[in-house]
Amino acid sequence: MDSTVRRDQRIVLVTGASRGIGAEAAAQFGAAGAHVVVNFREKRKRAENVVDGIVAAGGSASVLGADVCDPAAVETMVEEIGRMSGRLDTLVLNASGGLERDADPGYALRLNRDAQVNLATAMLPLMPEGGRIVFVTSHQAHFIHENDNVPSGYAPIARSKRAGEDALRALIPEFRSRGVGFTVVSGDMIDGTIIVRLLERRDPDSVESRRAAGPLPTVEDFARVIVAAGTEAVADGHTYFVGGDDYLAAGALTR
Numbered sequence: 001m002d003s004t005v006r007r008d009q010r011i012v013l014v015t016g017a018s019r020g021i022g023a024e025a026a027a028q029f030g031a032a033g034a035h036v037v038v039n040f041r042e043k044r045k046r047a048e049n050v051v052d053g054i055v056a057a058g059g060s061a062s063v064l065g066a067d068v069c070d071p072a073a074v075e076t077m078v079e080e081i082g083r084m085s086g087r088l089d090t091l092v093l094n095a096s097g098g099l100e101r102d103a104d105p106g107y108a109l110r111l112n113r114d115a116q117v118n119l120a121t122a123m124l125p126l127m128p129e130g131g132r133i134v135f136v137t138s139h140q141a142h143f144i145h146e147n148d149n150v151p152s153g154y155a156p157i158a159r160s161k162r163a164g165e166d167a168l169r170a171l172i173p174e175f176r177s178r179g180v181g182f183t184v185v186s187g188d189m190i191d192g193t194i195i196v197r198l199l200e201r202r203d204p205d206s207v208e209s210r211r212a213a214g215p216l217p218t219v220e221d222f223a224r225v226i227v228a229a230g231t232e233a234v235a236d237g238h239t240y241f242v243g244g245d246d247y248l249a250a251g252a253l254t255r
């Protein structure tokens, strides 16, 4: 076991934790006493800064780079975490994308569905009874079948994330057979994120219409719920909703 990891600590892997919501969730897990494995794809320096912040605040964390779309890199991650701590208590499937300028048309599904399923399946043998898998998504993806009024260009990404959620939900019996729970955290547009700042320039009406429905949650609000979803006792398959009461009022709460 890594000398920075204590036996009584929850081991938490947050994918895509080099910035934004993942970085804040990592910081909050660290502040709550977990050892946080901060995953990144490209931005090692940013991920190291997230780790340094957690350590400076008295917590423990380590950095682990991997493109989650690359099965070999995921396998290496499994081995590294196995070597470091022998187990993974909470897996937060936060990394997401598809709007990147160089993304090919199949990338969103490969990342938001196939890679999530592969990662959850690959990590499962490391997860003890009482472990938890958390899938992070947006209302615009979660409710895409009921409401496809999403920012221009976002519909394929929203569908790919909903496909990822559905594919993971189909695995609940397998997770359950190992004593591992599964939860989903779905949020409205989150204030202060790069995506929302980008949309404010490219498609300001889409952000304005969400603001008109009520104040947008902050990154800190959303991360707090991710931490709860990764730790607290709750029904298997539960969906936590953050912001966007109008989506819920539209009658889709049961999904």
Ligand SMILES: NC(=O)c1ccc[n+]([C@@H]2O[C@H](COP(=O)([O-])OP(=O)(O)OC[C@H]3O[C@@H](n4cnc5c(N)ncnc54)[C@H](OP(=O)(O)O)[C@@H]3O)[C@@H](O)[C@H]2O)c1
Residues within 6 Å of the ligand: 015, 016, 017, 018, 019, 020, 021, 022, 039, 040, 041, 042, 043, 044, 066, 067, 068, 069, 093, 094, 095, 096, 097, 111, 136, 137, 138, 139, 186, 187, 188, 189, 190, 191, 193, 194, 195, 196
């Ligand atoms: N932003 C919102 O308004 C909003 C609202 C509701 C839900 N959400 C959900 O919250 C989550 C985080 O969103 P965000 O806005 O914080 O994202 P973001 O700022 O775009 O950050 C994405 C993170 O994912 C990493 N990443 C991207 N592709 C990856 C890959 N193939 N393998 C490993 N890591 C990868 C990036 O790492 P590198 O920088 O190192 O490449 C980065 O750390 C997503 O699931 C999103 O759907 C966001």
